[in-house]
Amino acid sequence: MNPFRRHIIRVASSVVGLSLLLWMSGEIGFSSSSSRKVERQPRLVVLIVVDQMRADYLDRFREQFTGGFKTLLEEGAVFTNAHQDHALTQTAPGHASLLSGRYPRSTGIISNAWFDRHERRSVESIEDAHHPQLDDLRRGVSPVRFHGTTLVDWLLQKYKKAQALSVSRKDRAAVLMVGKRAEHVYWYSATTGGFTTSAYYRPDLPRWVRAFNARHVLRKYVGRRWELLLDPDQYRASREDDFPNEANPRRFGRSFPHPLPEDEQQLRRLITLTPWMDAYVLQFARTAITELHLGVDEVPDVLAISLSSTDAIGHAFGPYSKEIHDHLLRLDRWLGDFFRFLDKAVGRRHTLIVLTADHGVAPLPEFAARRGRKARRFSLKAAVKVFRDRLVARWGPGRWILHYRYGMLYFDRRALSQKGVHLVDLEREAADYFRKLEPVARVYEREYLRRASVAADPIERRVIHSFHPRRSGDVWLVFKPYYLESVNPWGTSHGSPYDYDTHVPLIFLGAGVRSGRYGDFAATVDIAPTLADILGLHPAEPLDGHSRKEILNRRR
Structure with missing residues (x-):
């Protein structure tokens, strides 16, 4: 159905339904016999996942945040001891846990890839030969290997006209955040420089996505350089630039400034290693809100956004690098702009934002050793x-x-x-x-x-x-902690059960939420039941997480 027609139908049905509800409750023509009032539920739930964002980044750089991170920390419900509470801390299982409320033992997404005993080969978490990616028929993508349901299923069970959209630079992030029933799931294609999807979701891209891709937004970065946002003396929270064990992918360099290719095709691949990939995803999300009329009526919608630049930069340069520092300062400002857009498009009192991450990351082993840790690289x-x-x-x-x-x-x-x-x-x-064995x-x-x-x-x-x-x-x-299984002498990774990989941000901000700092242990599987509680939804199966009722803002 055309998005505009859907919008008109939803508004009309909402007006009729709301009028009937108000009449029954005594808000129109009669006085209510009850003084109890429940905080209005959000019209738009926005899940923002910053891939590979360690929780300590919020503390290390807090004094320099002026945008979205600052708003979240000052006005949100901040869980300071939140974890991805499973062992293989990777992109796929981390994203799959967020809106499902379940651990990998239940979702079946145990890692980015695993060995399939029936097929007797390694398979990727979203691999599906029956549903090719629209711009690359050699690659099949779908959530078929994901088990169970998510918040999107529960939402659509109650609200037939609800919408859910998921977007990321990574296909597995976009797919696994929202399970099997979301209609709009998109990810970045380095082949075209635009956003794509697979035949599992639709036979071709919607008109508005094709129009967005036709703008060729990334062309403006051809031949540019990634330079520090602030003066060099403002990066004291990071180690020195050009650390010996940083990576140097595609001659990107290990120190600022980092040159971007003059060739557009090369740029489409290297742009994923820069902050601007996240800006691109956020720009797509803005367009989706406008084109699909997300959050415009009383039927709640879900928007899931995964930002992957932190992961690419962290793998190459490590969590204590100036590159990570500079990227997060930029992302903070872009999130601030995005929140202001949400305020205008949907309204703050109608929006609920959740910020978290799929995992953290280990420091470069050589840097950890310099700081007194027993750390090294090894291969088994x-x-x-x-x-x-x-x-x-x-x-x-x-x-x-x-x-x-x-x-x-x-x-x-x-x-x-x-x-x-x-x-x-x-x-x-x-x-x-x-x-x-020693490791x-x-x-x-x-x-x-x-x-x-x-x-x-x-x-x-x-x-x-x-x-x-x-x-x-x-x-x-x-x-052992700080031991990195790697044949390469550069870069770092994640995937361990230790706190540097499991400890992630978890912040709720907006409609139905009481702000404050909460120090009790929390897990990312608590996100889905908490959102279900706020939206009045019923999960379709037992969950591993539980609703964080201490943050719910119910007025009486």
Whole structure:
């Protein structure tokens, strides 16, 4: 249906419905017998996910924030001890947890990719050959591997005319935030420099998306340079520029200023490593609000935005770099502009904003070591080969280990059956071997995790939350803190169960929320039940999170 016609229908039905509701409650023609009033629910819920944003960034740079981050910190409900409370802290499981209210053990999205035992190959979290990306038929994308429902499902169950839109630079972020029923899901295409989707959602792009892409917004960055926003002496909260173990992708340089390519096609790929990719996504979100008339009536809508530049910059330069510092100062100002746009387009009292992240990030191991941490890079490739050779020597030829990634070992169960080897015996032997390796802190066997349900220890609890019996490996290795499994001598990553990867921002701001600082432990799976409580929705299945009722603003 044409968005304008939908808008007219929604407004008309809302007027009729609201008039009837007011008449029944005594607001029109009669006085109400009750003095109780409930805070108006939001018309637009905006979820903003800053990919790889550590919680401590808000404290480190707070004095220099003048825009959106400043507003959130001063006027929002700020959870200072919030976590992505699972072990494989990556983009896919992090985004999948936010509006589902469930851990990877339930959503099935255990990591960005895993080994599929049925297909006997590694698969990506959103891979689906039956639904090709519209501008790249070789790549299929959909949420088919996601299990269960999200806030979008619950919203559409109650409000048939509600709308949900998700956008990100990353396809897996856009797809997994909103589950299977969102109509508008878009992500950046480096092939075209515009936004795209897949055949799962629609056969072609809507007119307004095609018009947005036709503006070729990114062309203005051809040949430009990324320079510091402020004077160099304003970056004392960061380490020196040009740290030896920073990356230098595509001759981007390890220090300011960073040159952008003169060639437009090269720019489309390198722009993802700059703050301007986030500005581009926010510009698309503004256009979507206007074109789809989001938040214009009493039927609530959902807008999910994932901003990925922090992740790309953090991987290359690390969390203590001037690049991260400068990027967040810019993002703060752009978010301030975006909030002012929301105020005009929807109205502050009709908007509810949630800010969080999908994970944090470890410091560069060399920088962590300089600060007194026991930290280093390592690779287990040789150790895995040695263990495989031991299995061959003991039980004969065979692959035995089908796959190793993210600390998970997948054994060849067909070979085990043919050789008469019990899986639990091999799990135990692998645990004994890998536990002795210097980088390894803990080893978990599948049989143990299959029976486990709760754990007081935070590391084990997070491993349990991530374990999926059909998708996780047979043996799970947890490495020591600040140890980075990497064959490269540069850059950093995330994916551990330690606080530097799990501790993320969590702030609610707007309609129905009481501002303040809340120090109790919170998890990102609490977002969905809290929003459901505010919107009066009923989740379709049991959730891992719970509603943070202490922030709900109910007037009497």
